[in-house]
Amino acid sequence: MNERLGKMRELGQAPWVDELSRDDTRNGGLQAMIDDGIVGVTSNPAIFQKAVAGSDLYDDQLRELARDTDDPKEMFWGIAGTDIQEACDVLAPVYEGSGGVDGFVSLEVQPDIAYDTQATIDEAEKLHGMVDRPNLFIKIPATLPGLVAIEEMISRGKSINVTLIFSLERYREVARAYIRGIQRLVENGGDPSGVRSVASFFVSRIDAEADDRLEKLGRDDLKGKLAIANAKLAYRVYGQVFSGSRWRSLEEQGATRQRLLWASTSTKNPDYPDTVYVDNLVGPETVNTMPKKTIEAVMDHGDIQPVLTESLEDAVRLLDDLREAGLDYEEVTDVLEREGIQKFADPFNEMLDEIKNKGRQLVS
Template identity: 45%
Template sequence: MENNKVKQIHDYGQSIWLDFIDREIIKSGTLQRLIEEDGVRGVTSNPAIFEKAITGSSDYDEDIKRLSETQKDLELLFYQLAIADIKSAADLFKPLFNDTVKGADGYVSLEVSPRLALNTQGTIAQALRLWKEVDRENVMIKIPGTEEGLEAIRYAIEQGININVTLLFGIDRYEAVTEAYISGLESRLHQGLPIANIASVASFFLSRIDVLVDPILDEKGLGDLKGEVAIASAKTAYQRYKEIFSSDRWRRLAAAGAKPQRLLWASTSSKNPAFKATKYVDALIGPDTVNTVPLETIEAFRQEGTPANTLENDLDKAADTLRRIKDAGIDINQVTRQLEEEGIEKFIAPYNKLLNAIEEQLKC
C-alpha cells in the first residue's frame, strides 16, 4: 500500500507507534496488518489501556483464575497478565527491531505502577523486576518524568534498561530528563559497560496542554492561540533536542555508540471536536521523532492526514505563541505542574479500577 498516508510518515524520519494493546489485536492478526499496511513500528501501553483491555473482554478470564491459584497479590497478578501481552507484541515487532539499523524501532512499552510516580526507590525496584521478567531486548519500561522519577530514569539507564519517559509536559522537565539519560549513559560508560544497545524516548504529552490552556486563552482575549500552545511547546522541545544531542558532551557518547533519546509525541488525538482529528500528527512530523497514536487517529490519518516534514515549520510563530501567553500572565510552569499531577491521577484511577475488577472477578 504505497499510497498509505500513515506509512508515508516514515519517509520523513518519524516512526508511528500504536498507543494500544490487547490480546485480540495480537491474536487476530490486526497488529501484524498495522505493521505491514500502515508501517506501525512499535507499541505503547499504560494503565488505562490495560484496564480497558482486561475489563472490556473475556480474553483474560481463564488466565486470571489460573494465576490466582498461586498468586494472591492483585498487582503482581496483573503484571503477569500484562507481561504475557508485552512479550507477544515484542516478538511480533522483533523483525523491525532487527531491521537494517538494529534497535531503531520495534519497541513495546510497559509502564511501572502509577502508584509509584512519586516513589524513586519503588520505581527503581519495579523497573528492574519488570525488565528481568519481560526478558526482551526490544521492550521499554515506562517511568513517569516526575521529579522523583529522574533518579530512577538515570539509574535504570545505567543498568542498561531501555526507558520510555512518560508524562512530560514542560521544557524544563524535558531538559532534566535528557540530563538523566545522558548522565546514566556516562556512568555506564565510565564503568566500561556497553551503551550502544540502550534506547530511550521522552514522551511529550500534547493535547492535554491545550485542553487546560485554551479556556484561559479565551479569558485573556487570546482565542486565536487556541490549539497552538501544545504544538508550540513541542516545536520548542525539538529545537532543544537538536542542541542537546549535537553538543560536544553528546558526541563523546555517540562515538561509543550511544543513540539519541528521541522525542515521542503522546496524547496526539484531538480532544476538541472543533479541531481536525489529525491536528497534532500533521503539525509535528519530522526526523528522529516518534508519534504514538490510538487506532482511531491512525484511521483518521489514512483518510485526511497530510504526510509532510512540518516539525520545523513556523518556528517564529511557535516562539511568539509562548511569548504572548507569558506576557498575558499565563505561567506555563504552573500549567505543566498541574498537568503532571492530574496525569498521575488519571493513570492511578483506571489502575485501581482494574485491580478492583480483578478482585471482584475472583470472588465469583
C-alpha cells in the same frame, strides 16, 4: 504499507500505536497494523483497564493466577506481562530489521510510585526481568524523583520510555538525565549501543488545559496553539542537547540519541482537525504514538509534510503572547503532570478491583 504512514517513515518519524490488547496480539490485529506501517506499541494503565474490562480472553489466565494468589497486583502483572511479551514477539522482526531502533513495546511502572525513586528502580528492574525481551521499554514518569530512577536505569543498560513530559524545562532535564546515565554506563565499562530511549512529550493535553484558561481570560484568539508550539520548541531543545561535544564523544562510543516521542496526539477538542497533532509535528528522529482512531484518520487524510522545524520564531512569540495574556505556562505544565499521574492511577486502581472480583468469580 499505507502511503501516509510510509511517508512518515521516509521523513524519519516512526508511527506507533497507543493501544494494546490480547485480541490484537493473538488475532492478527497488531500484525495488520505493522503491515500498514506501524513500528511500535505504547501501553499505559488506562489502556490495560480498557483491554481487561472488554474481553474474556484474560479469563483462563486470571483463573490460574487467582488460584495462586489473592493479590490483584500480582495478577495484573501476570496478564500484563503476557500481553507485553506477545506484542514484543510480534514486533521482533521490526526490531531486528531496524537494527534495534524500532519494534519496541512499552510497559509502565504502577502510577502510585511515581514520586518514589527507589520503588521505581526496583519495579523497573522487576518488569525488565519478568518480560525478558530486548525490545521492551519500561515507562517511567518524568517526575523529579523519576529523573533519578531514569538515570540509574539507563546507567544499568536498560531501555526506558520517559513519560508524562509537558514542559520544555522538564524535557531538558530528561535529556540530561539520559546523557548522564549513558556516561555512567560507559565509565563502568558498559556498551551503550544496545540502550534505547524515547522521551514522551505530551501534546493535546496542553491545549485542553490552556484553552480552558484562555477562555476565562477572554483570549479565544490564542486557543489551540500552545501544544504544537511547545512541541516544536522541545524539538529545538533536542537539537541543542544532542549536539555538544560531550554527547558526540558518547556517540562515537556507540550511544544513540534519545528520540522525542509525541504522545497524547488524539484531538481532545472536536472543533480541531482530527490529525492536527500529527500533521504539524512530522520530523526526523521522532516518534508519534497514536490511538487506533487517529491512525485511521491519518491513513485516510493525513497531510504528511516535514514541518517540525518550521515557524520556530512564531512559536517563541506565541509563548511570550500567552504570558502577556496572563497564562502561567509553568502552572499549566505542573497541573498536567499531577493530573497525568492521577489519570493513570485511577484506572489502575479500578482495574485492580475488577481483577480481584473477576478472579474470585472465576475460581468460585
